[in-house]
Amino acid sequence: MHAIVQTDADDPQSLELTQVDVPTLRAGEVLVKVAASGVNRADLLQAKGAYPPPPGASELIGLEAAGTIVAAGDTSRAVGEEVGALLAGGGYAEYVAVPEGQLTPIPEGYSLEDTASVVEVACTVWSNLVMTAGLRSGQTILIHGGGGGIGTFAIQVAKKLGAKVAVTAGSAEKLETCKKYGADILINYKEEDFVDKLKGSCDVILDIIGAKYLKQNLKSLAKDGKLVIIGMQGGTKEEINLGAVLANRLSIFGTTLRSRDTEAKAKIVRETVANIWPWLADGSITHHRHASYPLADAAAAHQALDSGEVTGTLVLTQNS
């Protein structure tokens, strides 16, 4: 089959369309012929060598896809069924093996391309906001990077849950996007200190920055506040003051979706589909697909995402 293979481990742009073996199915897996694969920031990290696949996962890049089941393995799935898929890897390929619990239906009204762009972000947002942080009506959440793919999706989910939403972003244009998606408090981090603005009012913080924001995040949490760190764009090491953590009964969660086992992923997919797919179907939550590239142009897609100019998700497509 065709797949994108990184030919030079030291060159993240060396992504070449190559012939590789079709994956062998393990127990509980189906084989999906991929129509479209989402491009995520984690894929850029993997190409840079900073985010290796978990043990047992495909070495190929690609954390989400959509397509058609072509072999049902030992499952009771039907060949020909169109599905979305949350992956531990392997999405940038003609075929991918998927544990049954990581399959999603196609949201009503969605194309395969749109589905491939929404699975990872929806699972990431639902698992962190609800399953980890327990966000509920009346609470305040701060979402860093509100203008990004995860940010805009998280804003909408938080609003659906009845929360008040504060966001940080680096430009007036991005903040305008956040406002359009429902954000209540807009903070341009280049002009304002979010600690001053929020004054310890946050019940939940969804953070992609890590070390650089750790102190400010802890200061921005209310009593019993929860800091959920899902990215470390601002580094990994920082001093922490446990005195403040205990005094305010704070909790800090570090999470990644990809490293979870199939059972945990299946639970996340199940709850995400049950709660978010109806909102995708009725249009009350939208996710913007920025552009599609042919699979062979994966390097160009990575370059575009890395530029920071992308305002939604990128998708790699294949002729079926």
Added chain:
Amino acid sequence: MHAIVQTDADDPQSLELTQVDVPTLRAGEVLVKVAASGVNRADLLQAKGAYPPPPGASELIGLEAAGTIVAAGDTSRAVGEEVGALLAGGGYAEYVAVPEGQLTPIPEGYSLEDTASVVEVACTVWSNLVMTAGLRSGQTILIHGGGGGIGTFAIQVAKKLGAKVAVTAGSAEKLETCKKYGADILINYKEEDFVDKLKGSCDVILDIIGAKYLKQNLKSLAKDGKLVIIGMQGGTKEEINLGAVLANRLSIFGTTLRSRDTEAKAKIVRETVANIWPWLADGSITHHRHASYPLADAAAAHQALDSGEVTGTLVLTQNS
């Protein structure tokens, strides 16, 4: 009424039996005539000025008591009922006002003195092990300071839940005590590195040390491991590596019982009584009362607890 008042804020030993006003009941409170009050390590901190009472709480020392209801306020409680009480303060006194939700029954077969020594430790252990960390059968928990009052109680609760229990303590004698209470893995921290011994196998760590153990604790956690910090005997500030936190999906909780609001305390008391009181009644969990002192000798009790030679809880008693 009589109460222990600290006459010199700079002298933690200046604890004098003094006449003060009987507390005025607020909505939902009953007045308890105190027969016995538990002495906790937090009381020593309060006398040193390091643990001020939360807003609205009594300025008097004392976080748990047992006695008899002498005024029911606006509750439907009966005057004459014997009760235990979890307090935000005020236990070192002849009378204390207690929110109804913080009253406990007297465990079957327990005296008032024994009840006064067990309320705080039982609520601390249940709320942290179960309500915060979700400890369950088959998991491994590391309990630091296994030989102390919280440690020995936590060992027993963890064993009842079906967990495997590792402990640290500073002497062979204390480790022998831990073993008697059911601990499976005994670590003398003066002779062994618990990181080496546990090799990242802990699902939960109950920690009273704070900064000094932060790095070692994080290294000792398994995937999805939970670090619950309830004390900072080893300081408050330390560098944290968020990379390791995300890679293993760790969570860190800082908790204190005293600072919680009455609703949260009532929930903790309710769940603790429902789950732990039957184990106290049937003797499957025991708590050792080390000694009793007359209320007037609070300073001597503090000195004894501070010496580190105490192997259970101290109680202050009053003639009724």
